[in-house]
Amino acid sequence: MTVEVHDSEVDIVIAALQPNLTPFFEAWKPFFSRFHVIVVKDPELAAELQIPSGFDVKVYTKSDIQGLLGATSINFSGHSCRYFGYLVSRKKYVISIDDNCLPAKDPAGMTVDAVTQHMVNLKTPATPFFFNTLYDPYRKGADFVRGYPFSLREGVECMLSCGLWLHNADYDPMTHVVKRNQRNTNYVDAVMTVPLGAMLPVSGINVAFNREVLGPVMFPGLRIRKEGNHRWDTLEDIWNGLCAKIVCDSLGYGMKTGLPYVMRSDAEAGKALESLKDWEGVKLMDDVLPFFQSVKLSRNGVTVDGCVKELAGIVREKLAPKNPIFAKAADAMEEWTKLWKSHGAQSA
């Protein structure tokens, strides 16, 4: 499926967790250069950023965050700094890729244009109500298989596109330690809608979404006790994705996963082992998932903002008694809806 992608409707948001972004930007030049790029510097990062010329870049730093938001209970350090970029973007769509990822190659050796693939995912319909065994029915050469009801073939709007990663897969620290030599080499040439009611772990590594619609639910809500600059330390994106899926399911929107791939640089297994010392993410997910599997939003939450407020209330009621970090997550979710109203809910 071919879609038109206008420069004026997409921002690229990059969280800078390391100072030298030159190799990153050079590699992405063919795909990023026509778009406005928002770089949000990790507030914990002291060194000056190196960004090559030839891009329409705006860098936001700790002082920009403090200046715009003042006192806020939301912690924008580490990977969470990218969410500030979502807030200051004025575009309909946002694409965000981690700064340790480069363009991947497909099995034919062609460099993957992750921007265009994300936009195809977002601009073609999603089909959450029935699974199409031939994957994306709108893709060239594909269609709906026999038995697919005709009344569902229009699909619904896709609000989030979760891309994948070759080489260093997105594992938790235990898996990184145990499988330190394993690399993901399997390029699966498919995009699919995640069915209604099915939960998935959305990774923030390589993600795109409709910011105008989904903005109020794209927050850094859950922060585990000790977070570093490694993906394996975080659950903010997983929590964010589960919240977004609940909201999309509730409002009849779709979410896709699969293409595009990015090439992700090596993990450092030794550091993964270190971070296990303080890591409580394992236990958390075993509480979190049953919660999300059973949560049902009322029919009153007809906006994303309304759904988030309701969901935050249910988190506070049901999960917060189990662990105080869920109370903080609920605080952050409510705070985010206010920040979004004041700062995010504006388009170009």
Add this chain to the structure above:
Amino acid sequence: MTVEVHDSEVDIVIAALQPNLTPFFEAWKPFFSRFHVIVVKDPELAAELQIPSGFDVKVYTKSDIQGLLGATSINFSGHSCRYFGYLVSRKKYVISIDDNCLPAKDPAGMTVDAVTQHMVNLKTPATPFFFNTLYDPYRKGADFVRGYPFSLREGVECMLSCGLWLHNADYDPMTHVVKRNQRNTNYVDAVMTVPLGAMLPVSGINVAFNREVLGPVMFPGLRIRKEGNHRWDTLEDIWNGLCAKIVCDSLGYGMKTGLPYVMRSDAEAGKALESLKDWEGVKLMDDVLPFFQSVKLSRNGVTVDGCVKELAGIVREKLAPKNPIFAKAADAMEEWTKLWKSHGAQSA
């Protein structure tokens, strides 16, 4: 993942809708020859079957069906004759492939061993409770991604494996007519568990299942008014798959889709156009799917047999008033549980 496949645990079931099975058997020889093959001849087919030597084959004909079952309300003509093979098999697993399909080649040019791939799908766990973005977590080189709860990483037993088709895709007659020159060339190298609660159109073209467990739900239940020998004329497999998914969801079993592919011979678009004259499958699915999306079995149906009886009752209550063919489907489902008890529920 490597699994051991014993000759004594698998039957291949082939519905013979055409007399000359020589090219079919010759092509499948490397993969079928070590297994017992059950050929069920379409009761409507008059000509004698041609099957090459070198196989452990047993052929069942109209007189075998009548002799074993006597008077039955179930119609075993056309594609539905394969279900008789499920009944007379004495093995734990059954693999069934349409007689117009040959082994496919993977992108590296290797001929696909569909038997082994189906058995890998069935013998490795399924993960219906949370979607793994890297697809099958048990596959070599893959694992569960970050955020996947550890308590769910054991998975559950996989009861059905739905394979796919290259070249001639499994479309309804309208799509065959409209896209008469389109061929499926996209080999997606993935197997995935269809999530809990998500419905899918299981095609009977290339399918495998745990016969010992799932047998009571592997019936030809729904027959549309005018069925021929073309897949596009039938909904029996789609209905069967939806019933099987409901039962698997209710009992905590898994169902997978994806690999293996088979190569399917061309459709005849002219004949597809012909069959549209009497085809009511389109309207039916628009009633059927909402029914399956909302049906919930009680916790009393703790066996597949119990679930089927309960489901048949709900079909009779909710769907039969809309169209008499649903009453016939409910009859066939109940009849099948009796046939299975008398003839199917025996192992080697």
